[in-house]
Amino acid sequence: MLDSTIGIATMLVVCALFLVLGVAYSWRRRRQSVEDYTVSRNHAPVNVGIATLVASMFGTWVLLSPGESGANFGIISLVGYAIGMAGIPVMYMFVGPRIRQLMPNGHSLSEYVRHRFGLVPFVVILLSIIFIMGIFITAELTAITSAVRELTDSPRWAIAVAVGLVVIAYTAYGGLRTSIYTDRIQFWVLIPLLLLLVVTAAWLLGDTQAWSEARKAGLLSADSSGSYFFAIVLIIGIVASNAFHPGMWQRVYTVQDQRVLNRSLWGAVAIAIPLTFLMGMAGIAAVGNGSVESFGYPEVTAALFALATDLFPMWMHFLMLICALMLAMSTLDTLMNGIASGIAADFAGFGVQGGTLMGMARAITVIVAVPAIIVASQGYSVLYVFLIADLLGAAIAVPVLAGLYSRRIPGWGVLVAGGAGAVVGALYYPKPDLLSPWALTAPEGGQMFWAFASALVISSVISAIIVLIRRASAPDQEFDFAILDSDVSLIDSPSTAGD
Secondary structure: OOOOOHHHHHHHHHHHHHHHHHHHHHHHHHOOOOOHHHHOOOEOOHHHHHHHHHHHOOOHHHOOOOHHHHHHOOOHHHHHHHHHHHHHHHHHHHHHHHHHHHOOOOHHHHHOOOOOOOHHHHHHHHHHHHHHHHHHHHHHHHHHHHHHHHHHHOHHHHHHHHHHHHHHHHHHHHHHHHHHHHHHHHHHHHHHHHHHHHHHHHHHHOOHHHHHHHOOOOOOOOOHHHHHHHHHHHHHHHHHHHHHHHHHHHHHHHEOOHHHHHHHHHHHHHHHHHHHHHHHHHHHHHHHHOOOOOOOOOOOHHHHHHHHHHOOOOHHHHHHHHHHHHHHHHHHHHHHHHHHHHHHHHHHOOOOOHHHHHHHHHHHHHHHHHHHHHHHHHHHOHHHHHHHHHHHHHHHHHHHHHHHOOOOOOHHHHHHHHHHHHHHHHOOOOOOOOHHHHHHOOOOOOOOHHHHHHHHHHHHHHHHHHHHHHHOOOOHHHHOOOOHHHHHOOOEEEEOOOO
């Protein structure tokens, strides 16, 4: 563990550095349009697209959640985790070009929902997006507080406040362009640092019995049914919940064109699979090394850091602290700006004007972040916090996205199908309060699997039935996709200034 004074000083320096970079960049672009603030349309080339996508997808949670999954459920669950993370950009390869084609002047998923399904579904889905993204922000702040506390023994509340306020400051002021600017810096620093940590960790573990002990514990085995169940849960939950990630929808419009979008997404896939898997292997190594025990809460929630305390030299602790802070800021700024920009674009559709929209977007950034900072200081399991959002995403993703392709699914159909999936999934969920990480201590029961599978399957089947019934009973009642093009317009004139 780092000396608390050195750890806190490092945290303050890293936070101050990105605060200065972010605010300075924002000041140079202080006259940006609302369009630039929200989506920064059609400006990012492939290298910027890859950098901002990866930086947005991966936060401090990658140092915790995959390790917790590997320590509890073994190597098969890590395969599921890696596939789930790769599934995010793969999904956007389909829905991204589709929404750019149907709604070329669009800004957000909620804007699409309002014009495609109507006011009531729009309100319900918007609240769902805010809830899911609020959970994501809380999980990310929880991850960084856990990481920094493990490395420095600093108070959780102080870490959450310091990181949260810095990100709020430059994100609320600068918008998406500033988020992408810091993403690029974070990406090119983080990838070499993470690679160095992985290589060094593998070298250090080579002189121990960690892998032999992990094999004896069954964590390297492909025979555990619980591991397969949980792998499927991760694939469903990760992909479905990220269908409502406003930061990803922003970047669909930010890249130069559809070709650049697909290339950027393929680049994100190539990085997501090995990065997620290798971070998860640290959890398996932690169990093999005796640093944590499978399902040994709360220690197992930070398996990588427990391993670091027992095995890694002090310079690796220092690098891990820098990585954790940069990962947190790269994800938090995307989440905060994504929510604020999406809501600002929605209010623009109701006639709110530019200056007021900018003020609203900045206020929303603060409003969403403050409760997340408070909850994050409690130290819940990051993996379990994510699963709460993932379950809701699994219930509503198919009905909402089906509207991009089917003319016959109505707004009430989205509510019925998504609501039924959410209710049944919640009934299967291991704990009725949806808040206890001890639900994860039943790896063989598969109850979490049934919660996610039922939410996804039921909402999908009901959506298909509604489409078939409307095709048979009301063949003339079809949505005109041209409405998405004609009714959705730019908020104002985009700036021509470069980065």
